Amino acid sequence: MAFTAQVRIPATYMRGGTSKGVFFRLDDLPQRCQIPGEARDRLFQRVIGSPDPYGKHTDGMGGATSSTSKCVILSKSTRPDHDVDYLYGQVAIDSAFVDWSGNCGNLSTAAGAFAIHAGLVDPVIRNGICTVRIWQANIGKTIIAHVPVTDGKVQETGDFELDGVTFPAAEIVLEFVDPADDGEESGALFPTGNLVDELEVPASLVPGGKLKATLINSGIPIIFVNAAEIGYNGTELQGAINSDPHALARFEALRTIGAMRMGLISDPAEALKRQHTPKIAFVAHPVEHTVSSGKMIRAQDVDLLVRALSMGKLHHAMMGTAAVAIATAAAIPGTLVNQAAGGVTRQSVRFGHPSGTLRVGAEVVQENGQWNVTRAIMSRTARVLMEGWVRVPGDSF
Structure with missing residues (x-):
């Protein structure tokens, strides 16, 4: 009996804040996964190792927690005054679905750093702070990441300590611009119109x-x-x-x-x-x-x-x-x-x-x-943990 071979897809495994996720450039995804739909969802589930009735993610890149069962797609932005588009998928652990309804604030930090790592943003300065303007595509919001660079590359090591993360790293400042709901109805920030x-x-x-x-x-x-x-x-x-x-x-x-x-x-x-x-x-x-x-x-x-x-x-x-x-x-x-x-x-x-x-x-x-x-505004840290290719069976998506 013949079995389908594995395929390999360029990917980067990153920590951002107190979360971890698998990051992809949109153009590196298989053609049918470059658009939203079942193929993309199934690919990300297989990358993470879901659904897993054992709740361990042994056969995938996930860590069997909500903080570590995440995938991210970045691409150059076509929107004015933005550098990259950032799309985030929260992969369920024991059921077969990917939730696209919100953002991950922790991985927003890594999105800014990955944009530079992946060549989607060219730092205009070699040493200092590179400002990356991110379009958060899930919720239609702007996030500005202030990423430190040294010799034209992301500075990842540093002395900024973040509770929930074992080791210190370089500080990345995030600005969430107009983060409330854009709905025109009364009380968009408070959907019911009430404070309590x-x-x-x-x-x-x-x-x-x-x-x-x-x-x-x-x-x-x-x-x-x-x-x-x-x-x-x-x-x-x-x-x-x-x-x-x-x-x-x-x-x-x-x-x-x-x-x-x-x-x-x-x-x-x-x-x-x-x-x-x-x-x-x-x-x-x-x-x-x-x-x-x-x-x-x-x-x-x-x-x-x-x-x-x-x-x-x-x-x-x-x-x-x-x-x-x-x-x-x-x-x-x-x-x-x-x-x-x-x-x-x-x-x-x-x-x-x-x-x-x-x-x-x-x-x-x-x-x-x-x-x-x-x-x-908040400060977080991010760094690359591993980069190369992630492999999944060719018939899994």
Whole structure:
């Protein structure tokens, strides 16, 4: 019996922030995968090693977590005032689909660096900061990456430390320009028009059947709830949530209810095919606690505590796009995030997450009674882990 040989495709394996992914130039993909559709989805699933009923990604490049089951496509941009188009696919681990509904803020850092590595952007200076203007094609937004270069190449080593990443590296500053939803309807930043909504939920999920939530779309759609209202204190690490099937099912049920209220889905069943967005997170006032590295975080070290779930599991640190939403909500008086951070007016916030802390800023304005966010800024790091070719069976896509 004859079997189809493997094909090899140029690829680069990169870390960006607290995530990892397989990066491709659009022109390097097989012809039928250069356009959206089933072939591209099947290719990325096979590259990552999904769907994997064992949940290990042994036969692929994925790491069996939401932070490491990602693929990215970059190409030269045809849009005015942009250098590259960046498309991101979140590959499900144990089911056969790729979610294209949102962005990965962490890999946005690597997108800027990869644009230079791959020759899609030619640094105009040999030493200093190269500005890469990125069109985030999933959500139709501009991201500006300020990438350090030395001798005309990306500088990857440095002394900037990022909680959730073991080793220091060179700092890359990201600007998310106008990160809120562009919808023309009233309350695009807040899909319901409210800073705080009261969700009707089954009493089996939340005693009393009511749950306060801030529903916001900045960087990524996200549902913020108070930790205390769902029985947590905001210091939880991954094991406390991810080892509890009942807790995970409860969070998914609450996420589905929030997605319905935000208008992102019209039927609860649609949540199964929209696992990447919206996210759900819980917030709390600062308290002293120990994070996953063993480091002690004092209450005065942070403004609030945030724990967020991604693809149905508690994230080990914080998604970059969720950090944009945290900064935005923290800057707007009255949101649950702002209240957890002390209820004061602020342009930046340092929050605690399971791996440590992160500082992020946002510029917000209020016009005609409506809030909008003009810019969010954060620092991350990125580096190439491996480059060459990824191989997949020729009949897998």
